[in-house]
Amino acid sequence: MTTYKQIPEYKNLAAAQFFDDIVPLQKPVVIRDFAEQWPLVHAAKETPQAFVAYLKRFYTGKKASILLGHPDIKGRFFYNEDMTGVNYIKGDERLDLYLDRLLDLMKKEIYPAASIQNILPSSILPGLAGHNKSDFFPDVEPRLWLGNQTTVSAHYDGSDNLACVVAGRRRFVLFAPDQVANLYPGSLNLTPAGAPVSLVNLHDPDFERYPRYKTALENAWSAELYPGDAIFIPLLWWHHVDSLEKINGLMNYWWSGSAAKEVMQPTPLDSLNMAMLAMRTLTPVQRNAWRAMFDHYLFKQGVDPASYIPEHCQYAIGKITPEAERTLKNHIIERLKQ
Secondary structure, eight states: OOOOOOEEEEOOOOHHHHHIIIIIGTOEEEEEETTOOOOHHHHHHHHHHHHHHHHHTOOOOOOOEEEEEGGTTTTOOOOOSSSSSBBBEEEEEEEHHHHHHHHHTTHHHHHOOEEEEEEHHEEEEEETTHHOOOOTTTTOOEEEEEEEEEEEEEEEEEEEEEEEEEEEEEEEEOGGGHHHHHHHBBSSSSOOOOOOOSSSOTSSSOTOOTTHHHHHHHHHHEEOOOTTTTTEEEETOEEEEOOOSSSSEEEEEEEEEEGGSOOOOHHHHHHHHHHHHHHHSSOOOHHHHHHHHHHHHSSSSSGGGGGSSSSGGGGGSOOOOOHHHHHHHHHHHHHHHO
16 A cells, blocks of 8 residues: 655645745645635535535526546546547536435445536536635635546646535545656546546556556655645646545635636647647757757746846747737747648
């Protein structure tokens, strides 16, 4: 059995301390009882039926997108066997009927995996977020996740993430960004749920096929969260998540990154895809040459180019006006059309 490193824990953490002292370090922490005062959490601690009844108070009748997996997948939403698609089906259903179904499935020993992922409460449960509000994020709308005992393979977010368990229990296993090669991530473009995932089954790893995964496990961090507890997952930290109860709920806040943006903006993942297309025919020596260029202009490993290039011609190197940004984007678009 793997022995994980324990994620540091806090209690009674103030918002100023979180954003000033913890977030800049970009390392995960657990905040116990982060949302202990939320009515939603109180209902979940009472009974699953009380939790469902509380959610229904805000329901407007809109349908939600639901994932359903056969009992054979053992709760693990993933690829199908030949990686040409996924091992679950997706459809729309009324939220109240879905929640009633979760309660019915609690009585069964064999049952399908069910999940609602990444919905904005304002679209389906208006008022829910306002009645369960954090002073950490007065202007950020959370996302809501509801399901039964499911597993989400290790993946990363494009933004800083504070995830709060509001019902059931969840176990998180985290890997730092520098473990990416040891996690054997799959396709950037064909993914089970939007983000690239590790191809290794954490609960049954094939070390013969994925030998470097042993190193990833040696450097993994873990925590188990209960209703009201929250976890800070920094940008690009890989996280495997097991929902451990037959009814689970989570609300999370994304901010400071691409996943938090509602408007269409280029993301770092877009840049990665573009770079792979542009450099796929280059030799290893040529790629190393471009690495030096990226280190200089993008990652600023040596002298900052903005320190010696006049401000009026820095464009993306330094501060950029909205007009200059549009010009640069249009230039890239025109180049791609050629």
